Amino acid sequence: MDILTCVFWLTEFFFFSLETMQWSHPEVQGEIPPPCRAHTATLVDRKIVVFGGGEGPVYYDTVYVLDTVHRRWQKVEFPADAQHPTTRRAHTAVYYDGKIWVFGGGNGSQALNDVWTLTANCPIEKMKWAKVEIQGNKQPSARGYHTATLVRNIMIVVGGSDGRECFSDIWCLNLGKACHVSLRMLGQGYSSVASRHRYTSLGPGATRDNTPSTFSQRYTSGIVSVHHWWS
Amino acid sequence: MPLGRSDSPAETLGDYSRTEGGPLTPKISNGSITSAPYFSPRLQHQNIRVATGSNNSLRSLSMAHGDRIDQVPHGHTPPTSSTGTVSGGTTGQTVTRPSGPRHIASATLRPEKQPRSASDTTPVRGEGDSGGGMGNGDAEREQVREGKTNNALTHRTSRTGLSARASRSGRATPHTLGHSSTHPNGTSPHLPSSSARVRLLPYLPHSKDSEVAPTVQMYWSKAPVWGTMPNHGMRAHSVTLVDSVAWIFGGCDERGCWKDLWLFNTGASASWTSLHVSSG
Numbered sequence: 001m002d003i004l005t006c007v008f009w010l011t012e013f014f015f016f017s018l019e020t021m022q023w024s025h026p027e028v029q030g031e032i033p034p035p036c037r038a039h040t041a042t043l044v045d046r047k048i049v050v051f052g053g054g055e056g057p058v059y060y061d062t063v064y065v066l067d068t069v070h071r072r073w074q075k076v077e078f079p080a081d082a083q084h085p086t087t088r089r090a091h092t093a094v095y096y097d098g099k100i101w102v103f104g105g106g107n108g109s110q111a112l113n114d115v116w117t118l119t120a121n122c123p124i125e126k127m128k129w130a131k132v133e134i135q136g137n138k139q140p141s142a143r144g145y146h147t148a149t150l151v152r153n154i155m156i157v158v159g160g161s162d163g164r165e166c167f168s169d170i171w172c173l174n175l176g177k178a179c180h181v182s183l184r185m186l187g188q189g190y191s192s193v194a195s196r197h198r199y200t201s202l203g204p205g206a207t208r209d210n211t212p213s214t215f216s217q218r219y220t221s222g223i224v225s226v227h228h229w230w231s
Numbered sequence: 232m233p234l235g236r237s238d239s240p241a242e243t244l245g246d247y248s249r250t251e252g253g254p255l256t257p258k259i260s261n262g263s264i265t266s267a268p269y270f271s272p273r274l275q276h277q278n279i280r281v282a283t284g285s286n287n288s289l290r291s292l293s294m295a296h297g298d299r300i301d302q303v304p305h306g307h308t309p310p311t312s313s314t315g316t317v318s319g320g321t322t323g324q325t326v327t328r329p330s331g332p333r334h335i336a337s338a339t340l341r342p343e344k345q346p347r348s349a350s351d352t353t354p355v356r357g358e359g360d361s362g363g364g365m366g367n368g369d370a371e372r373e374q375v376r377e378g379k380t381n382n383a384l385t386h387r388t389s390r391t392g393l394s395a396r397a398s399r400s401g402r403a404t405p406h407t408l409g410h411s412s413t414h415p416n417g418t419s420p421h422l423p424s425s426s427a428r429v430r431l432l433p434y435l436p437h438s439k440d441s442e443v444a445p446t447v448q449m450y451w452s453k454a455p456v457w458g459t460m461p462n463h464g465m466r467a468h469s470v471t472l473v474d475s476v477a478w479i480f481g482g483c484d485e486r487g488c489w490k491d492l493w494l495f496n497t498g499a500s501a502s503w504t505s506l507h508v509s510s511g
Contacts, residue, residue, distance in 0.1 A: 028492055036489075
C-alpha cells in the first residue's frame, strides 16, 4: 500500500507514493529530548530545531535538532559563556534569513517580550544565539501563547497572554529592520497559517470565538499596511 | 464548537444543526443536505437542475423563500453558507456553486449589512412556513453561490419561461436571491412558502479590492486517517511540516508530557521519489 507504483530505470527506482492521511510512529535515534510541551519546532533545511518548552514546573532553554532524513536527535551544546535566551515556554519562532527568530514566551515567573535569533543554517556546533535589539520604542507587551507567522520578512504576532490578560493586538516585527509595528486590534488566535500574502488565524482565542479569519496585507516599500480583516 | 454567534434576532432564523464530523457543516433535519462541504470536481460551475414537470424557477424559488435578505448585521459568514450543495428536496432543484476564488469585481456588489453567523446564510423558514401553497413545508433549502450564478440562473430561468430579473428587484442585494412578489398563480407549487435568504456572494466586510479566498478550502472536515495512530491526546505539542509530512513532537495530556514523535502523511503533495541503488 505504501508504494503503488515502482518503475525501474537503470539503477534507479522511482516511487510514486499515494499514501495519504497515514499516521506512523517512527523510531528515532540519538539524544532524544525529555518530555516537553509548549516548545517551538522550526524547520531548517529538513532539520527540526526544537527550542524551549518544559514539563510541569520545569522550563527549558535547550535546543535539540532532529534530522528528519536520518531520524536522529542531537542536542546543541553552546559555550558556557555564550549569551542565550532564558528558559521559556509558549514562545514563538519563525525561520528567516538563516536564523530562527524567537519572540516572547514565559519563564514561569513572568512573561517575556525579548527577541532572539539562533543562527541555524550552519552545522550544529556553530549555532549561535544573539539578542535582537529592537529599534524604536514600540514593542509588544510581554506575552506567551500568542501566534507568530512569517509573511515575507514580517513576523506577525497575534494575541497571546501574560497570564492575567489575554491580548488581541497585532504586531508586525520587521525582521529586516528589527522594528515593531503595531496594528489596530482585530483578533487573536492560538494557531495560524500563512500562505503567500494572506494570513489566516484559526481560533480559538482565549476570549473570542473559533471563527477563522483571514488577514491580508500588502507591502509598499517595506511598509506594512493592513488592508482588511474579513471574518 | 459554536456554529455561529447568536447575538442578533436574525440569528434565530438559522437551521444549522451541530454535526460531529464538521463543525461548519450544515445539516438539514430532513436529510436534504448530505455531504455539504464536499464538491465533486465536475461541479466546477453552476449546475441547476429543475425537476421534470416543475414550473419553478429562480423566481418561484425566491418567492417560495420570501425575502429575508436585508437588514442583517455585519459579521462572520461561515463557508458552509456559500459552498454547500443543497438538494432541493422534493422539488428536485439543485443549486451548486462554482469553486475557486472569484473576481474582485464581485466585491462591489456587497450588501450593506451582513450576517454574523452560519445561521444567517442558511435559507430558513419564516413567515407562512407551514405550507402556504408550496406544499413542501421546510423540505427545501436552497443555497446559491455567486460567480456565474447570476448568469447561469438567468439563463436557466429563461429556459423555464420565467425571468430572473425579478429576483434581483426590490431590496434584494446582488448577494442574495429573494423575491417578495408572488407567483402568478399565487403559489409556487414546488417550493415552500418559507422565508429564506439566499446569498450569492460571501461577505468581505472590510474588503473592496481583494480576491475572495477559495472558501472551498476553508471547511473543517475530519480526515480519514489510518496507520499507527497516536495512543494519547496531546496539546501544546509542535507540528512541523516537512514536505507533505507533519512531524509531531511532544505535547502533554492529563497524564503528563510526551517525548515521542509522530508522523502524519498528509498526502498533500504526492510526488515521485527516487531510490538510488548500487549494482553488484
